[in-house]
Amino acid sequence: QELPLFGPGPELFPGLIPGPEVLPPEGDKGVTEQVPITGKTVEGEVPVIYDAYFGKPITLKRRNFLDNVLNGTILCTVAVRPCNKKEGRRVDGTCTNPKYPSRGAEKTPLPRLLPAQYGPGNTLRPARDGSELPSARFLRTSLLGDGYFRDHHFSTLATHFQVASAADNVDLLYLLRYTIVSDCCLGNTPNRVNPLCIPISVPEDDPFLQPAGIRCLNLTRIITYQDVGCLPNSLPAERYSIATPLLDLGLVYGNTELRSRLVRANQGGLLAFRMEGDREVPNGNSPLCLGNSANETSCYNYGDDYQANLLPGIYLTTMWFFREHNRLARRLAKINPCWGDEKLFQTARQINIAEWQYIFYYELMPEILGRKNALEKGIIYETDGYVNDFDPHQEPGVIREYIVGTRWFHTYQPGRLDMYSKKQYQSSISAPLLTLRSGYLANNDSEAQLTEGCYIQPADKFDDYVLAPDLVQRVIPRLRASDVSATDFMRGRDAGFPPYNHYRKFCGLKPAKTWEDLHDTIDPDKVEILSRIYDEVEDVELMVAIYVERFIPGAFLGPTLYCIMVHNLLLWRQSDKFFFEHGGFPAALTIPQLNQIRQTSIARVLCDNGDDVKHIQPAAFFRQGPWNTPVPCQEIKGINLDKWRDRSCTRRK
Ligand code: HEM
Secondary structure, three states: OOOOOOOOOOHHHHHOOOOOOOOOOOOOOOOOOOOOOEEEOOOOOEEEEOOOOOOOEEOOHHHHHHHOOOOOOHHHEEOOOOOOOOOOOOOOHHHHHHHOEOOOOOOOOOOOOOEEEEEEEHOOOOOOOOOOOOHHHHHHHHHHHEEOOEEEEHHHHHHOOOHHHHHHHHHOOOHHHHHHHHHOOOOOOOOOOOOOOOOOOOOOOOOOOOOOOOOOOOOOOOOEHHHHOOOOOOOOOOEEOOOOOOOOOHHHHOOOOOHHHHHOOOOOEOOOEEEEHHHHEOOOOOOOOOOOOOOOOOOOOOOOOOOOOOOOOHHHHHHHHHHHHHHHHHHHHHHHHOHHHHHHHHHHHHHHHHHHHHHHHHHHHHHOOOOHHHOOOOOOOOOOOOOOOOOOOOOOOHHHHHHHHHHHHHHHHEEEEEEEOEEEEOOOOOEEOOOOHHHHHOOHHHHHHHHHHHHOEEEEOOOEEEHHHHHHHHHOOOOEEEEEHHHHHHHHHHHOOOOOHHHHHHOOOOOOOOHHHHHOOOHHHHHHHHHHOOHHHOOOOOHHHHHHHHOOOOOOOOOOHHHHHHHHHHHHHHOOOOOOOOOOOOOOOOOHHHHOOOOHHHHHHHHHHHHOOOOOOOOOOOOOOOOOOOHHHHHHOOOOHHHOHHHHHHHHO
């Protein structure tokens, strides 16, 4: 059975697809009339309809084109209410940069560092001599081993937070395409006919799959603007994602105004909640937890209820920030009794997102990139004032090479998650078995045990080219076999990334002409393996190189991924008017408030919101040890909300 996941793509409407002329013609400023999509909004404002892909008000010609695409106007446009100087961050991401009002919304295309290179008709790029690139599974088993090795630095909590940050800015709906909808292996034979299929061929002598006789791993392509009908296949395939491409806690609040309204309690600034035993949780009837066992009935109605219930790291982290919102709203209501629901909600949300961005930028990223590097590059600053690096010329988005490249962090994800209770090890469970299974949290104290487990358990070792067997043999339990790192390599092809050499040049390294030229970034024994598998140096792929590059000084990643991440982290902060450190607009945090945000930490968030957390190590992304011993939560500093006190509430009394 092979069905496209989303409606008919343009290939099903060959007669209707104009060529590249769907691009707005030079100088065409778009339709100036305002086109209401759903009539007037609640606020009584008329939205302008933007073309989601091109980021401009929609042209008449384009509108005529989309009228012929099934649900074209819904899928391919973004309705933007006029940006208002006084307002704060919108849930739907519009006006994140008022110069490009639709960028930052869901459906924003992912910008690229280098233009895509595909084969004819957006097929996967072949090797330089026109042959097919080597099997991604063969590359994986040749270059990377599998086993359980503990990292000396990081705790599993770091992996949880990081995977949640990824799910905050892209959707992973494409996973359903090959886990549920399509079989591209037709038993054991790779389907080379269906253009959506990109199965991974498995060598006959595969060290693990040979006994089972598995010769093919199911995989489909990611969802593109072409698939949903917004672009013709004559333009390069670009990823279509319905998450706001920002660090904005879309997991908790949703990515559209409508969704956000559905998860609010509409009183006291709260998100809708219920009690599950003594745990505060969102309402729980989402139908998406396909991994729940029969006795696991909860599936939480988060803002983004697919992503937020997807992986254990994501649903634990989303739970903590969901509770943090309600904790903040209740506290603010006490401090400012005259505030209504909307003011309480928006203020709690602003503080919550600021904490999320602060912990990501200042607590996790510097440890991975190196603090000195992060300071030098302007990713973080040592200041107690604003950092006004907003650049209105930068369009918000998540860089394609970033979101594919950071899959490399699968390397430090433990394959099994340890459960602890009162410092005693209880048991562990294979992480993939918890996919789409947040109902697991409610049974037998599991949430508390997974939470305590994640800050006690070391992450897997970063720097030994070894991945957990759970992730590289059967990361998707519904499939007979699935290898996350081989899939990571394939996603580089699916994205049409040019060869590694092009990124070397982009990142200031010399393009390699000989295999020896690669020794500056990759150990000779790995280069030797690469040279046996690839025909030429020019064929070496970005994703493969990311996995085998040596680390740069002070960091836990190689030079190319470092370069990609720096570009993305700068883009995120510079293109986002509402980044927590920016000042100079009415909704900005005041400097005293900003300096309170800078007091928080992931340890504080867990103390306040983790299930039954009483003691924790202060640097909780790191393992416990002599310099990082657990202390009572009372000793972990946090935010003083007094800086949000509204004097007018007391004056009114
Ligand atoms: C329980 C642990 C984890 C599991 C089971 C898991 C599994 C997966 C799977 C199945 C995919 C999609 C494969 C595909 O392309 O079809 C994926 C994508 C991804 N994973 Fe993981 N992962 C885990 C942890 C992590 C961690 C710790 C990170 C750290 C950053 C991470 C980062 C990513 C990223 C960035 C993507 C790509 C997102 C996208 O392009 O949409 N994952 N993961």
